[in-house]
Each structure stands twice: as structure tokens, then as C-alpha cells.
Amino acid sequence: MKKVKIFVLLTLTIIVSTMKAQDQAQSTKIKEYGIGLYGLSNFSLQYRWGNEKKLFRVSGDVGFSGLTYNNKKSNTQTQDPVTNRTYSNNYKYTTPLDFYCGLGLSILKLKTITDNFGLVSGPSIGLTYTNTTNQSDQVNVSINNVTGTKQMDVRTTKTNKQELRPTIGFVFGAFYKINSSFYVYGEIVPHIYFGFLRNKKTTNYTVTSSNNQTFTETTTDPESGTTYGISGLSNSGALLTFAYRITK
Numbered sequence: 342m343k344k345v346k347i348f349v350l351l352t353l354t355i356i357v358s359t360m361k362a363q364d365q366a367q368s369t370k371i372k373e374y375g376i377g378l379y380g381l382s383n384f385s386l387q388y389r390w391g392n393e394k395k396l397f398r399v400s401g402d403v404g405f406s407g408l409t410y411n412n413k414k415s416n417t418q419t420q421d422p423v424t425n426r427t428y429s430n431n432y433k434y435t436t437p438l439d440f441y442c443g444l445g446l447s448i449l450k451l452k453t454i455t456d457n458f459g460l461v462s463g464p465s466i467g468l469t470y471t472n473t474t475n476q477s478d479q480v481n482v483s484i485n486n487v488t489g490t491k492q493m494d495v496r497t498t499k500t501n502k503q504e505l506r507p508t509i510g511f512v513f514g515a516f517y518k519i520n521s522s523f524y525v526y527g528e529i530v531p532h533i534y535f536g537f538l539r540n541k542k543t544t545n546y547t548v549t550s551s552n553n554q555t556f557t558e559t560t561t562d563p564e565s566g567t568t569y570g571i572s573g574l575s576n577s578g579a580l581l582t583f584a585y586r587i588t589k
Contacts, residue, residue, distance in 0.1 A: 370589040371393060371588055372389070373387070373390070373586045374387070377400070378582075379578065379579070383441060386401050387582060395450055396451065399445070400444070400445040400447070401443070430481050439472070440473075441472075444467060445466065446466055446467070447466075458515065458518070459516050460515050461513075462514070465512050465532070466507075466509055467508040471506070472503050474499070476498065493549045495545075496545070498543070499542070501541045501542075503538070508532040510532025512529075513528060514526060522585060522586055526581070529574070529576075531574050535568070539564075
């Protein structure tokens with residue numbers, strides 16, 4: 342009988358201690374400040390709050406590209422022995438600036454696997470804005486090798502694309518605890534999007550004839566529409582976040 346009482350007391354002590362520990366874990370308040378990276382050109386500033394099992398996250402994303410990326414040039418020259426003319430074509434394609442920004446809200450469930458490693462999952466909603474511009478310049482020159490006269494065609498095309506995209510997705514990821522203050526998170530966020538799209542294309546066309554007469558024409562082709570689909574399934578959309586944790 343005495344042994345039974347001791348066993349019951351020990352069991353109750355263990356249960357009470359476990360419940361207190363769980364209660365303390367639930368009541369432990371956590372704040373995190375993080376910076377995330379999508380590749381090398383997109384950044385995410387994040388604020389998280391909650392406890393060791395659930396974190397709420399607000400994030401602001403920004404990215405730039407196109408300053409030197411995807412710029413193309415080509416120069417060709419041909420001779421026509423029949424007409425005794427020289428033809429040259431100079432083409433240049435530039436992407437002056439691509440700009441991206443977004444806001445997001447996520448509810449992250451943390452599941453600890455080991456003392457330093459765990460899994461992250463939870464729903465996420467967001468709103469993104471993208472502005473993409475590019476310009477192409479094409480110059481065609483025809484020179485009469487006998488008289489020296491030339492005709493020149495210059496065509497400049499500017500394109501601007503803007504898209505506003507609400508998203509609904511789900512976070513899949515993991516975290517690694519470096520120490521009590523620093524954590525590393527890795528995740529992907531597959532999501533469904535519905536975008537509102539606006540395109541504007543402007544073309545300037547100038548012809549200079551052999552007698553130096555000039556003709557110029559400008560056309561503008563605006564259009565708008567909607568897009569939808571699934572994104573965020575590839576590694577290119579993976580987010581790596583370095584977070585600083587404050588525990589109270």
C-alpha cells in the first residue's frame with residue numbers, strides 16, 4: 342500500500358510538473374526580427390511574435406533587377422553586289438529597371454524535432470506589386486556605295502508592365518537554432534494568385550530618306566487584363582531568413 346501511494350505521488354508530481362512546463366512553454370512570449378533573401382536581388386524584412394509553438398509573421402518584401410541583367414546588343418553588316426549597297430543593322434535591348442514589392446501575413450506553426458532543429462508550416466496571405474520596363478532600339482542603314490547617299494530607319498520600342506497580385510498560400514519549411522538568440526529559417530510558399538495586369542507599349546519610328554527628308558510616327562498600344570495560376574513550387578522561390586529572437 343505504501344508503495345502504491347509513493348507511485349501515485351510520483352505520478353502526480355510528474356503530471357503536474359509536465360503541465361507546468363507546457364503552460365510555461367505556451368506562455369513564453371517571443372519576438373523575432375528577421376531579414377530574408379530570395380536569391381541575391383530580393384529581400385524580406387520580417388517581424389514575428391507569439392510563443393515557441395506558434396508565431397505570427399508580418400513581412401515586407403522588396404527587389405530590384407534589370408540594371409545589367411538581360412541587356413543585349415547585336416551588329417550586322419552585309420554587302421549586296423547586285424544593287425551595290427551596304428546594309429547594316431544595329432540592335433540594342435535594355436531592361437532599365439524591374440521593381441518588386443510586397444506585404445505578407447503568415448501564421449507559423451513550429452514543431453521541434455531535436456533541440457536545435459524543427460519544422461515550420463502554416464497559412465499565408467500576401468499582396469505583391471511588380472513594375473517591369475524594357476526598351477529596344479533598332480537602327481537600319483542602307484548606303485549606296487556609288488553615290489554615298491544613305492537611308493536610315495530608327496525604331497525605338499518601350500514597354501511597361503505593371504501587375505498587382507493578391508496571393509493565398511501555405512508555408513513549408515524548417516528552422517535551425519544556432520543559439521537562444523539566433524535562428525535560421527528556410528521555406529517555400531506555394532500559392533494561388535490572381536493578378537491585375539496592365540501593359541503599355543510605345544513605338545517611335547523615324548525614317549530618313551536619301552534626300553534627308555524625315556518621317557516620324559508614334560504609336561501607343563495599351564492593354565489590361567487578369568492573370569491567375571499557381572506559383573512558388575520551385576527552388577527559385579525559396580526564402581532563407583536570419584532571425585534574432587527575444588524571449589520574455
